[in-house]
Amino acid sequence: MRNPKTFFRPLAVGAPAPVREVPFRPSRMLHFFDPSNAKMVAKLPDLASKVDVLLGNLEDAVQAVNKDAARAGLVDVARTVDLGGTQLWTRINSLDSPWALDDLTTLVTEIGNELDVIMVPKVEGPEDIHYVDRLLAQLEVKGGVRKPLLVHAILETASGVAQVEEIALASPRMQGISLGPADLGADRRMKTTRAGGGHPWYLVREDPVDSDVHAPRATYLQDVYHYTIGRMVDACVQAGIYPYYGPFGDIGDVVACEDQFRNAYLMGCVGTWSLHPVQIDIARRVFSPDVSEVAWARRVVDAMGDGTGAVMIDGKMQDDASVKMCRVTLDLAAELAERDPELKELYGL
Ligand SMILES: CC(C)(COP(=O)(O)OP(=O)(O)OC[C@H]1O[C@@H](n2cnc3c(N)ncnc32)[C@H](O)[C@@H]1OP(=O)(O)O)[C@@H](O)C(=O)NCCC(=O)NCCSC(=O)C[C@H](O)C(=O)O
Numbered sequence: 001m002r003n004p005k006t007f008f009r010p011l012a013v014g015a016p017a018p019v020r021e022v023p024f025r026p027s028r029m030l031h032f033f034d035p036s037n038a039k040m041v042a043k044l045p046d047l048a049s050k051v052d053v054l055l056g057n058l059e060d061a062v063q064a065v066n067k068d069a070a071r072a073g074l075v076d077v078a079r080t081v082d083l084g085g086t087q088l089w090t091r092i093n094s095l096d097s098p099w100a101l102d103d104l105t106t107l108v109t110e111i112g113n114e115l116d117v118i119m120v121p122k123v124e125g126p127e128d129i130h131y132v133d134r135l136l137a138q139l140e141v142k143g144g145v146r147k148p149l150l151v152h153a154i155l156e157t158a159s160g161v162a163q164v165e166e167i168a169l170a171s172p173r174m175q176g177i178s179l180g181p182a183d184l185g186a187d188r189r190m191k192t193t194r195a196g197g198g199h200p201w202y203l204v205r206e207d208p209v210d211s212d213v214h215a216p217r218a219t220y221l222q223d224v225y226h227y228t229i230g231r232m233v234d235a236c237v238q239a240g241i242y243p244y245y246g247p248f249g250d251i252g253d254v255v256a257c258e259d260q261f262r263n264a265y266l267m268g269c270v271g272t273w274s275l276h277p278v279q280i281d282i283a284r285r286v287f288s289p290d291v292s293e294v295a296w297a298r299r300v301v302d303a304m305g306d307g308t309g310a311v312m313i314d315g316k317m318q319d320d321a322s323v324k325m326c327r328v329t330l331d332l333a334a335e336l337a338e339r340d341p342e343l344k345e346l347y348g349l
């Protein structure tokens, strides 16, 4: 644990000073692409205008034989593709892999000024973040990087979940945390083969009528990752960073994907991963406040005047806490409207 008095000191002489507050930047969808896949790379100029974040993935889903090509491809993308105001993130290989050191060394020294956030997979505890933190400071000096790179951890080990609060607070570079349900499921020995989403066998059942346990009864699905998402959201909020849902692997099931994203949004996540172009619009729709919610929030805030006391609107009690909840929606709407002219018009801003 670092001394609070030195927490914001650069970890290498000449490295940029760490940020004191992680700025909110729209990141409703972190769109994954494989930089060694020419077809995907060709789509980036068009995708850049549709997504908040393009994420050059170097880890899982990139074949071992393509690891070097993916890293070199990402350098090329950063240098040659005009992404406008869209953020460029990367996911490096896991810290115990043969590629992670080369990933960090190459990316930071060659395109450190073009990258916004580095996603670190399979984080086991704060020590992994401390390692990356110091190394990044050294590489920033070497590469002449002007702004400190931010770090995003994936919550996909049982050890990581058990220490999520320490991970979130491990460095001023921490930008956020995503759920990695597939690796987490494997690490925990959960008996599921699905990358994200619910599971039809994880349910609760109504009581039997007249003790007839075999008669048909309603069942209700539960979310096997609900506990982890809740814990991740609290850890992030406590640390002043941002929580994200992760992958929804059933690309064809756009309906369940939307449900899963919305559950994460309602629980406090600010965005999610999109693995395929078809998931981009779903994420935009879900992680932007609904127009009717914005209108309602504005009505409540207006009716509450200085924000204290209590009033009734359409039969519902509103008080100071209601105003705070409504401001969450209004602030998000205003922040997203800055980036998304269509939303600006819809919200009447
Ligand atoms: C899942 C895919 C392998 C599917 O690809 P494909 O079979 O090519 O799908 P389509 O034929 O439907 O594709 C249509 C066209 O769209 C292009 N495409 C597909 N995906 C992308 C993309 N992500 N970005 C840009 N363009 C994309 C195709 O090339 C087709 O183009 P064209 O032929 O010209 O029309 C593929 O979508 C994919 O690989 N997606 C990314 C997968 C990924 O990154 N996985 C890792 C993240 S999830 C994870 O790691 C688990 C997590 O860590 C955990 O533990 O939970």
Ligand SMILES: [Mg+2]
Pocket (backbone or CB within 6 Å): 060, 121, 156, 180, 182, 183
């Ligand atoms: Mg994973």
